[in-house]
Amino acid sequence: MPKLIDDPSSDEVMALLTQRQWVDWRALRLESEDSPAYRRAINELAVRLSDIVDRALAVDRPVLTGIADENDEPGFIEIMAAAEEAMPRWASTAASLNVATLEFGSHMSWAAEEIQRSDAAGKAFSGRLAVYRKLRERLEKPVENISAIGSRYAAELVEIDPAIIQLIRTVADGGLDEETSNSASDFFDSIKGLCEATAEAMGGVEVFRDGAKGAAQMSKELRPLMNDLQSALQKVIDGQTIIEEWGRRIDETRGKGEIQG
Structure with a gap:
């Protein structure tokens, strides 16, 4: 929108927009979604949105009367129940990713065995190209499956995240009875275990992603599939930021003595 830069005062709408928070992303138009510059910009936007949400939650809300019970915000028990229900679905998705990567x-x-046989027969690069063409056909469904799993993994994390964050905030506010506090502590222990397990697993996922990048460079026969695979795996890797934030907030809450570890 040139008017936002050149002369916003000449347009009422543009003048209004300049009074709001905005970022010039024109330089990112030609960047790939997997490029460091694009991902860094997305991360900065996510951090800004998170800060905005935190500030909004910190503002005292007016007490409303005459509102039906069904419009009330969920309490601690409802939040925990929702989180406990959602977590197994996400864990199942993570497990299915392991199965898909094994396939x-x-x-x-x-393919590696076929290439060895081809090289031994003296077919050199023409033999390897023939193997890659067959491999492309064999990988179409597995890559499609991993792509679907990667999208589901990221979407379910985004769905779970608000419940986990609200749960941690509720505990940080204090005032829980002993039984509920113990339940929350047990749940936090499971989250911390999840943080450690996924952090360890991410190393393998990153190696897998880098291997796909290398395969894409080797042959254009595999490039479209390998690019899709890299994109799917990057969604899983990016999701680790959410999980690590859970662990950080839990440690912070426990450090304040609101709940025992």
Whole structure:
């Protein structure tokens, strides 16, 4: 929107927009979604939005009367119940990713064996190209499956995140009875265990992603599939930021003595 830069005062709408928070992303138009510059900009936007939400929650809300009970915000028990219900679905998605990557790996092992046989027969690069073409066909469904899982993994994390954050805030506010506090502590222990497990697993996912990048550079036969695979795995890797934030906030809450570890 040139008017936002050149002369916003000449347009009432543009003048109004300049009074709000906005960021010039024109330089990112030609960047790939996987590029460091694009991902850094997205991360900065996410941090800004998170700060805005935190500030909004910190503002005292007016007490409203005459509102039906069904419009009341969920209490601590409802929040915990929702989180406990959502977590197994996400864990199941994470497990399905492991199964899908094993299937993918079996096809890659097949290709490595075929390349060895081709090289031994003296077919050199023409033989390898033939193997890559067959591999492309074998990988279409596995990559499609991993892409779907990666999207579901990220979407479910986004769905769970508000409940976990609100749960941690509720505990940080204090005032819980002993039984509820113990339940929250047990739940936090499971979250911390999840943080450690996923952090360890991310190393393997990053190696997997980098391997896909290398395969894409080797042959254009595999490039579209490998690009899709990299994108799916990046969604899983980016989701680790959310999980690590849970762990940080839990440690912060426990550090203040609101709940025991």
